[in-house]
Amino acid sequence: MLDAAQALIEPLDQRFYEAELHRVRGAVLTAEKPNSPDGMKSFDSAINIAQRQNSRFLELRACVSKARAWRDRGLRDDAREIVTPVYRWFSEGLDTIDLKEARAVLEGLA
Numbered sequence: 609m610l611d612a613a614q615a616l617i618e619p620l621d622q623r624f625y626e627a628e629l630h631r632v633r634g635a636v637l638t639a640e641k642p643n644s645p646d647g648m649k650s651f652d653s654a655i656n657i658a659q660r661q662n663s664r665f666l667e668l669r670a671c672v673s674k675a676r677a678w679r680d681r682g683l684r685d686d687a688r689e690i691v692t693p694v695y696r697w698f699s700e701g702l703d704t705i706d707l708k709e710a711r712a713v714l715e716g717l718a
Contacts, residue, residue: 668694687717
């Protein structure tokens, strides 16, 4: 399904959820194989796309997903470093699900 959705991005020029597609792909790949380099590449693509689109929430989601994968591999410092700057950018909406999840990940890494 992710491949089919990805294939529609170019012809329809609908890029709003492009970062989210890459993030979900990374989550699936790392759930199947925690050390999946393709999973990490998918997270990186999601982060880069979200940054280009100036979509802080999608960037946060991608960073949190990558941080979870790193945490599970024992890379706690790296996980904290990728989430912290994006999380700190937000001053409003701290009760949204995405920000609560980011805060929970950070608290678990402290």
